[in-house]
Amino acid sequence: MRETLSAKPRLGALYASAAPRALRRVREVSPDRLPRREAFVEGVRCRPEQLVAYQRLMGDTVRDELPSVLMHGLGFPLALWLLSRPDFPLPLLGLVHLRNEVRHLRPVRPDEVLSVSASAEELRAHHAGTTVTVRTRLFVGEEPVWEGLSLYLAKGVRLAGIEVPPAPRREPLVPPATTARWRLDASTGRRFAAVLGDYNPIHLSALSAKALGLKAPIAHGMYLAGRALAQCAPHGRGYAWEIEFATPVFLPGTVEVNRSSGPGGVVRFSGWNQRSLKPHFAGAVSRL
Amino acid sequence: MASSPSPRRAVIIGGNRLPFARANGAYVGASNQDMLTAALDGLVARFGLQGERLGAVAAGAVLKHSRDFNLSRESVLGTALDPSTPAYDVQMACATGLEAIGSLADKIKLGQIESGIGGGVDTISDAPIALSDGARAGMLALGRARSLKDRMAAVASLRPRDLAPSAPGTNEPRTGLSMGEHQALTTQRWGITREAQDELAAASHRNLAAAYDRGFFDDLLTPYRGLSKDNNLRADSTVDKLAKLKPAFGKHLGDEASMTAGNSTPLTDGASAVLLGSEAFAAEHSLPVLADFVDYELGAVDFVSGEEGLLMAPAYAVPRLLARNGLSLQDFDFYEIHEAFAGTVLSTLKAWEDPEFCSERLGLDAPLGSIDRSKLNVAGSSLAAGHPFAATGGRIVATLAKLLHEKGSGRGLISVCAAGGQGVVAILEAR
Numbered sequence: 001m002r003e004t005l006s007a008k009p010r011l012g013a014l015y016a017s018a019a020p021r022a023l024r025r026v027r028e029v030s031p032d033r034l035p036r037r038e039a040f041v042e043g044v045r046c047r048p049e050q051l052v053a054y055q056r057l058m059g060d061t062v063r064d065e066l067p068s069v070l071m072h073g074l075g076f077p078l079a080l081w082l083l084s085r086p087d088f089p090l091p092l093l094g095l096v097h098l099r100n101e102v103r104h105l106r107p108v109r110p111d112e113v114l115s116v117s118a119s120a121e122e123l124r125a126h127h128a129g130t131t132v133t134v135r136t137r138l139f140v141g142e143e144p145v146w147e148g149l150s151l152y153l154a155k156g157v158r159l160a161g162i163e164v165p166p167a168p169r170r171e172p173l174v175p176p177a178t179t180a181r182w183r184l185d186a187s188t189g190r191r192f193a194a195v196l197g198d199y200n201p202i203h204l205s206a207l208s209a210k211a212l213g214l215k216a217p218i219a220h221g222m223y224l225a226g227r228a229l230a231q232c233a234p235h236g237r238g239y240a241w242e243i244e245f246a247t248p249v250f251l252p253g254t255v256e257v258n259r260s261s262g263p264g265g266v267v268r269f270s271g272w273n274q275r276s277l278k279p280h281f282a283g284a285v286s287r288l
Numbered sequence: 289m290a291s292s293p294s295p296r297r298a299v300i301i302g303g304n305r306l307p308f309a310r311a312n313g314a315y316v317g318a319s320n321q322d323m324l325t326a327a328l329d330g331l332v333a334r335f336g337l338q339g340e341r342l343g344a345v346a347a348g349a350v351l352k353h354s355r356d357f358n359l360s361r362e363s364v365l366g367t368a369l370d371p372s373t374p375a376y377d378v379q380m381a382c383a384t385g386l387e388a389i390g391s392l393a394d395k396i397k398l399g400q401i402e403s404g405i406g407g408g409v410d411t412i413s414d415a416p417i418a419l420s421d422g423a424r425a426g427m428l429a430l431g432r433a434r435s436l437k438d439r440m441a442a443v444a445s446l447r448p449r450d451l452a453p454s455a456p457g458t459n460e461p462r463t464g465l466s467m468g469e470h471q472a473l474t475t476q477r478w479g480i481t482r483e484a485q486d487e488l489a490a491a492s493h494r495n496l497a498a499a500y501d502r503g504f505f506d507d508l509l510t511p512y513r514g515l516s517k518d519n520n521l522r523a524d525s526t527v528d529k530l531a532k533l534k535p536a537f538g539k540h541l542g543d544e545a546s547m548t549a550g551n552s553t554p555l556t557d558g559a560s561a562v563l564l565g566s567e568a569f570a571a572e573h574s575l576p577v578l579a580d581f582v583d584y585e586l587g588a589v590d591f592v593s594g595e596e597g598l599l600m601a602p603a604y605a606v607p608r609l610l611a612r613n614g615l616s617l618q619d620f621d622f623y624e625i626h627e628a629f630a631g632t633v634l635s636t637l638k639a640w641e642d643p644e645f646c647s648e649r650l651g652l653d654a655p656l657g658s659i660d661r662s663k664l665n666v667a668g669s670s671l672a673a674g675h676p677f678a679a680t681g682g683r684i685v686a687t688l689a690k691l692l693h694e695k696g697s698g699r700g701l702i703s704v705c706a707a708g709g710q711g712v713v714a715i716l717e718a719r
Contacts, residue, residue, distance in 0.1 A: 179594030180463035274540050
């Protein structure tokens, strides 16, 4: 079932609408509870000042090409709208962002008008809860230009009738050489939110993060992905990228980063905390 | 290409610099323009160039105020040179001075100019401090505003955090790592020991002190603001004393951290200038000729991807320069390898000895090999003298030209690494 929205939903309102239900405790969902719904919206544009603000925030060059994480941001309100429907079975607030896989099919100019389609695809059992995959696609006219899968985890929610898979063994991190260091100040989450509108309280301030059970605000996963891609992604052509998140980056904080080139032009990147030797994220970029 | 045909020679006539001063010390209050003017005027006085119109003056600074867009020209206008002497600014991080001198040598060789002064200057003590990007954006918007409403919006866009000024740092913009942190990675990759670095640092102090003692710098320096000697020099520095210092960079390496304030260059203020000319210019003005500026080569490496160390570009540029001039690494009587860090010098030397590096990275059939270490930085280098970024090239060229002239024969190799993964290397030959 396709539901066409007349305008791109606003993220702040979605978080606010989800807040009352954050109190609702979900312990178990049935695997077939996911509504079959595709959300669709037309006429999505990147404002020129938003593009520049994004590029400045990520340390990228101001150029007339939409960065892949910014395109994720343009599609994100629709994905969040899906996750905040009353019949969506998992609680929106507290969803943990686990990974992204994106095919950025061709360079997209800032003046191109986009349509966005989003659907929630699959509930799966995870050792810590239940995951949902959200598929987002961006089009110029009929032409798909960007396709992404985002995996989110609802902690502590069991998938009814499915055995909980064992937790994978995490090998202790042997940090690679540091090729870059990101010093993220306390306002990192607020500055990212100001550009892309993702005012999830866990990113904004010590107080709002504590209210949701975190010891400090954490960096947006997409901020980390954007910083990595600003360094590693090619320009003027299509590419694929993926990122997997391990432990959150608390703000303020310092992230050690490694970037290395592999065979076939694949660039791998990873970030970790040098003190605790905890991995934050790892990913790769390859040309299409 | 076996050799580059050179229509005529570019010769080094002499050099002059200010004693280098540790930052926030003797030269507080002196600007880049003040110091460059002083270095130029000292050179002009030494060679009787008052009122002379030179072909060009090329110089620069790494840390530069926006008002200093014409730093070299403004400095020339403050000297005794003919005001019709043109001047231009060069900026290539720590290789600024050597690039300025090399570009003048090329102009002389091509017959475009007969004479020139190349050099550089830097001050940490008078570094530019800029408005934050937020404050700048707000104030620029205020300047563009045409209505009261726009002006109010521009003012309202300013946030308290925008008021914090932004000072220039030594961090690489693309990696967020300081130069020292970058070198710590390279030092570790090449397995350079703490002892080897401290020995190189001690030798630098010993050699610089000995050079002062024998009056080597008497005609290479102009005293400035009470200094007549580089005040970072510790004539009594020893390996034992250096061994007591705590690591300053690469602390995350734990026991393997080996880079200290003693085997890394300190932040320094200073200026230098080198006079070059055609042989005809030197003869007409009855000026000495210390050395030929034979050739120079630029290099850069991909440090952002982590493929190579930030300061390793000279390791790649030197073999290209040697090949073009039909020389081997051993065909030199002096080696001037800029001591950004002791680890930089030692990593570069080790890379040239390494068969794998020379074959895979440099594409050579055989390693470049070792050098006779008694020919390295024989009159001291940046660890002892200090390193006012853009002024280092001029210090090295003048020092090497004089060393070669004293010896009366032979060649010298210069290697200078720079921020941004760059480097400049050069060959001088005795006259």
